[in-house]
Amino acid sequence: MIMQPPYDVTEGLSSSQVEERVRKGLINGEQEIKTKSFKEIFLANILTPFNLLNVCLAVLILLVRSPKNALFMGVIFSNALIGTVQEIRAKKLIDKLSLIAAPKATVIRDGAVKEIPVAELVKDDLTKLRPGGQICADSVVLCSECEVNESLITGESDPVLKRTGDRLMSGSFVVSGDCLAMIEHVGADNYAAQITKQAKYFKRPSSEIMDGINRFIRIIARLIVPIGIALFLRQYCGTGNSLRDSVVSTVAALVGMIPEGLVLLTSVVLAVSVIRLARKNALVQELYSIEMLARVDVLCLDKTGTITEGSMQADRIVPAAGYTAEQMKKKIGLLMGALPDENPTAMALREFCPELTSEADIKIPFSSARKWSGVHIPGCGSLVVGASEFVLRELPEALQEESRKASAAGQRVLLLAESREAFAGQQLPPDLVPVGLILLSDRLRPSARKTLDYFARQGVTIKVISGDNPLTVSQIAKRAGLVDAENYVDASTLADEAAVKAAALRYTVFGRVTPEQKLWLVQAIKSEGHTVAMTGDGVNDVMALKESDCSIAMASGSDAARNVSQIVLLDSDFASMPSIVAEGRRSINNLQRSASLFLVKTIFSTIIGVLFIFLSQKYPLEPIQFTLISSATIGMPSFFLALEPNAERISGHFFINVIKKALPGALTNVVNVLMVIGIADHYSFTSAEISTLAVLLIGFTGLLYLFKICVPFSWSRMAIFILSCAAFTISVLFFRNWFSLVPLTWHLMRAAIPLAAISAGVLAGLMLFVEKAMKGLR
Structure with missing residues (x-):
């Protein structure tokens, strides 16, 4: 009605x-x-x-x-x-x-x-x-x-x-x-808004880094209160310290246990990546999506907007018997010069025949119901272009063969026909004869092949998911160089969710896919342990975008797709994806390497905090000294190292990789503090001298560990290492009062030098032991 x-x-x-x-x-x-x-x-x-x-x-x-x-x-x-x-x-x-x-x-x-x-x-x-x-x-x-x-x-x-x-x-x-x-x-009652509501559920960000850091912080959070209370009671009641000294010592231990620098480094590195990606016309709406994109091993693409530009191109014409290519192009120019059509097909034909003339007295625009359009030109007759089965009942054998070949290749076939008679209202004129075939195809993005080649080299599996005809999509993907593009399926033949999920890993190209089927495909691929990225631009992509580990939307697409996506390509150009992946890898690999520097302090502080609950000595460090050690040997170098180029593929688990690298340094620092406490009575060290000697050994170990991290050295890494050594040395020599340190007397140094040599040996031995132990676990 x-x-x-x-x-x-x-x-x-x-x-x-x-x-x-x-x-x-x-x-x-x-x-x-x-x-x-x-x-x-x-x-x-x-x-x-x-x-x-x-x-x-x-x-x-x-x-x-x-x-x-x-x-x-x-x-x-x-x-x-x-x-x-x-x-x-x-x-x-x-x-x-x-x-x-x-x-x-x-x-x-x-x-x-x-x-x-x-x-x-x-x-x-x-x-x-x-x-x-x-x-x-x-x-x-x-x-x-x-x-x-x-x-x-x-x-x-x-x-x-x-x-x-x-x-x-x-x-x-x-x-x-x-x-x-x-x-x-209007408003929320619109169809697009209703679809978007289905993607409004909360989805916890997928991030190994975030999971690893949060898991570690949860462990520390459970330990920090009981350790803090026990350590304070021990320091205040068991060692005779003043309230002030007991509080300072306890806070020092607890501050050392908190990996605050690691959280800061993560924020800095990802924020820098956001800025860099913005320069590449990529808007990051969720920080940790950078990591997930770097880990992606399956990428689901739509045809339009990624492989193709969304426009058509006329590949060639096939004149019928009795016509030449020039005659056919002239007739196309007459037809398109008169028609008002602005659809992709019409635009492609005008581009193919730029010499347009308009002399028609009857113009019938294209209609998807008629499947043809046409004009009548006085003195010349009528020209019609459209799907051959709707224009002529039967084609000559030669044109039929060409049409079959073109259709098999995924091209769109149009028939140009003419008649000396005029149109009868909206009906085709009588006595139409074929002038020739026009073969069209979707226009590939110039960067499509290069982009797909990049992901193939990186070991990322590509799945093309489209609502279009599967044969057409398959041929387009093949032209773009997609591996296994001929392995396609018509999703309309997949009866239910089970059938879709069974086909998910079997096929490369999926045609006639519904929005719900897109969601099922993403879920099925994820269930097999893959990290899935999804690109899309339409409301029909919203549910699949939300479900994917990393969602990428085109800015030219629907607002619903942009709203649920973690990354928006502002220029709607998929060619920027390789550089985005490279930026993600740079960030995550460097962050993984630098994170171990921070966890050295956290693991060491936790172990020492527990030990000093049972030792009768005063806790040897103050918070300000941890600030010195963290800044000179961890914070500053880790920041610069995290900004280096690094295009290596991400491997292993973040938490395991970081712990493996951090354990030797942390355990060496535990040995350092125990050695200092052990010789303190022999050398008659004061509390301030014990504290200074502990800072020297921990700082020395930190610089040795930084040396190992910087290998192999480049000019930039050499500069970072020298700068860190200089910052620590200058602070110890010229700002000792601020950091609660005593002068470096010979009495202090004659103990520090041999202890430093022992520390270096312990660090080397523990690195070798942990590496072998981890290999055994794998």
């Missing part, structure tokens, strides 16, 4: 009717954007258990009037600042993306044609739709007809004819024809 509008179609809504609908909330409004508010961003980066724990420790230090030992809070503030700035920057970039490509809509109100913002559309508004325009809200065609591309909604790229009474879905585009349509749904 055709809907009746509450107005004359020449007048549209009146101002009072618009105001009434606005009062009732029947207004399109701003579409929801998946970004936090500034307040939410601020609170999320400040009010974390990690930060609150450090604030409590800093308060304890300030209460006992030792403010310099609260310097570790600088790292906490830096971490919160970097996280906040990065999220705000990402929010601003995301918010700049238009939710709908057409920012204004053409409406008829009070009898006048107006252009208004999409957000101001109200229910029952009368809109004028033209070729190239996007449908901004679900509507119903009131009069005339048009052809609509619904690929962003359904995945099907073929235009759909819409006549009076037919419904138009928001997010689709008018390909040809003009019509008047009445808005049926």
Whole structure:
């Protein structure tokens, strides 16, 4: 039944009717954007258990009037600042993306044609739709007809004819024809918004780094309170320390146990990657997606927008007997010069025959119902182009053979025919004869082959998932150089979810895939232990994008796809993917290497904290000394090392790799402290001398470990190592009072030198032992 509008179609809504609908909330409004508010961003980066724990420790230090030992809070503030700035920057970039490509809509109100913002559309508004325009809200065609591309909604790229009474879905585009349509749904009631709701569930980010760090922090969090209480009681009651010294010692042990620098380094490295990727026109909406993209081993692509440009090209023409190529091109020019069609096929034909002339007195635009278009030129007759089976009942044998070959190759075949007679209304003229075949195909992106080759070399399996004909998609993928592209399946033949999942790993190309089937495919591939990335641009991709480990959307696509995706390609060019993957690998490999520097301190501090619960000696270190060691031997070098180029493939598990590298250094530092405590009585060291000797040995071990990390040396790594050595040495010699150190007397150095030699031997032996032990476990 055709809907009746509450107005004359020449007048549209009146101002009072618009105001009434606005009062009732029947207004399109701003579409929801998946970004936090500034307040939410601020609170999320400040009010974390990690930060609150450090604030409590800093308060304890300030209460006992030792403010310099609260310097570790600088790292906490830096971490919160970097996280906040990065999220705000990402929010601003995301918010700049238009939710709908057409920012204004053409409406008829009070009898006048107006252009208004999409957000101001109200229910029952009368809109004028033209070729190239996007449908901004679900509507119903009131009069005339048009052809609509619904690929962003359904995945099907073929235009759909819409006549009076037919419904138009928001997010689709008018390909040809003009019509008047009445808005049926606004805001959250739109079809696209309803689809998006299905992807609004919370999905925990997939990240080995985040999981590893959080797992380690959870372990430390369970230990830190009992260790802190026991250590304080031991220091205050068992060693005779003052309250101030007991608090400072306990906080030093607890601060050392917290890997605050590791969290900061992770934020810095990923934030730098976000900035670098922004320069490559890639917007990162979720930090840890960089890691997941670097780990991806299966990449699911849509055909349009990734392999192809979304446009057509005329490959060649095949003249029928009695016609030449030049004659055929001239007739195509006559036809396309007169037709108003703006669809991809028409644009490809105009590009193929640029010498266009317009002399027609009858013009019949293309219709997906007729499958043909045509013109009548006085004195020349009629020209028709369209699908051969709809234009002529039977083709000559030679053209039939060419048509079969072209179809098998995935090309689109059009027939050009002519007649001396005119059209009878919208009917084909009689006595049509074939002029020749026009063979078209989707235009490949120039970078498609190079991009696919890159992923093939990297061992990433490509799956092409499309709503189009599987044979066509297969041939396009083959032209682009996709390995095993001829291994395709028509998803419409897969009866249920079980059949789709069984086909997931068996086939390379999937055609006629529904949105739900895309979701099933991603789930099936993930269930086999693969890390899956998904690219998409339409509402039909939303559920699969949300389910994937790393989702990538094109900025030119639907707002729903952009909203749920972790990475948005701002230039909608898939060619930037190799550089994005390379950036991810650089970040994660370097972070993995540098993270071991931080965990050396954390593991060592935890072990020493437990040991000093049972030892009668005073805890030998202060928080400010941990700040010196962390800054000179861990924080500064790890930051610069993490920014180096590194395109190696990621292997192994983050947590295991880091622990393996950190254990030798941590255990060596435990030995260092025990050696210092063991010889303290023999040398009659004071508490300050014990503390200074412990700092020297721990710093020396840290620099040795840094040396091992920097091998093989480059000029940049040499500079980093020398700078770290200089920073530590200068601090010990010239800023000793600030770091609670004593002068380096001969009395102190005659113990430090042999202990340093022993420390180097212990570190080398433990590195060899741990490496062999880990190999045995594997």
